Amino acid sequence: MNTTSAHDTPPPTPSIWQVVAARDYEVPADSQPATLQRRWRALGRLLLGTNDVDPARAEADLRALPQVRLANLVPPIDWAPAARALGAQESLETEAHAPVRFFIGQPYCDHPAILAHWARARDAVVLSPPDTEQILCADRRWLDDLAPGNGRPWVLPELERCFLRHANGLDLVRDFLARALSGALGPGMIGCDSWALAFIERISPLPGTATLTLQAFDGLALTRHLMRPDRGHVRFLSARSGEPLMPEDAGDSDGDDRHAAETACPELRQLAAHCRGNPGLAWHYWRQRLRAAPEREQQAQAGEARHDTPLREDGQRLAAADDVVWVAPGIETPTLPAESGEDVAFLLHALLLHRGLEGDVLGALLPIPPGRLHSHLLRLQALELLSRAGARWQVAPLAYPAVREFLRSRSYLTDSF
Incomplete structure (x- = not known):
């Protein structure tokens, strides 16, 4: 006899959006059979010059x-469910005493959009990053304007826009982190690109700070x-x-x-x-x-x-x-030219550390003559390794895995994702 009630409903499907502590991020592993099949096909093409199927x-x-x-x-990704997952995970965090949490965004995952949803849901004060001149001059007026929000939480969506990899480009972000982590600004959330976080942890360690991120799909x-x-x-x-x-x-x-x-x-x-x-x-x-x-x-x-x-x-x-x-079974992804040297590596690393940079800022950061830098940018764009939105250059999405592996093979600092 069927004992299921007419009012019974199946349990809801778990959301695909999950936010976890950064230490719990798990990169999905390809299945061993699929990996072996691809290697067998590649070997067949190499030895026979033909495809097996x-x-x-x-x-x-x-x-x-x-x-x-x-x-x-x-359609473009709707990041609102990710923001809801962030809010749910935040409420479960055991480190409730921490005045500030970090939300780490992986490349192309638009953490500013996620935190914009989060801020609206909490009526949080959104802090704007300093401009390039303020960063290089360590203009403390930007810091002085970051007054506590009278009990309202605050969010800084783009920490990667608050520093530059330059001798004069780090003081302001160090002072901001010291003030925020001390609790002087009240409870808040800091959004940061994963590459920028890897760099910041080298120059300003963040022991005991709660760091959250989207779990891998x-x-x-x-x-x-x-x-x-x-x-x-x-x-x-x-x-x-x-x-x-x-x-x-x-x-x-x-x-x-x-x-x-x-x-x-x-x-x-x-x-x-x-x-x-x-x-x-x-x-x-x-x-x-x-x-x-x-x-x-x-x-x-x-x-x-x-x-x-x-x-x-x-x-x-x-x-x-x-x-x-x-x-399609696959697409031709851009690859770096075999002769790519340190100029190219340094350029690509700077773009990833800052989630893209304008051409004039790149010229101030990199020890590359302007003419040669411009030539590198145009050549890498023609090879579909770089893309440009307005004045800002960034690593093209389809080229990212190859660029990340290129930098890793040369022992450059990479992110943890």
């Missing part, structure tokens, strides 16, 4: 998705995040095998059968490993991998849909249930 759809036969379609399938979390069913009836097909990335009922999983869900979508499991669990970085990679069938094939499918799909009340036909999006 013919793709179901040659990537050359597919085309990029229109920007409107891409924006619908992969594994393959299951990325699947739920990037292949959400509320974005229309879409079938994601692998260009390598022609098979659906997920079975039709995968979106209804309640999270109990984790192994089955991850096995059903190895592409996103591998993407999670490649991006070290970084959801912002995975978002960029996923957008680049989505493809559409050739136009003539889409027109044929549209003709079939006109006859097969039911009518709405207004007489218009419903959208076709088989809206197919192809997922």
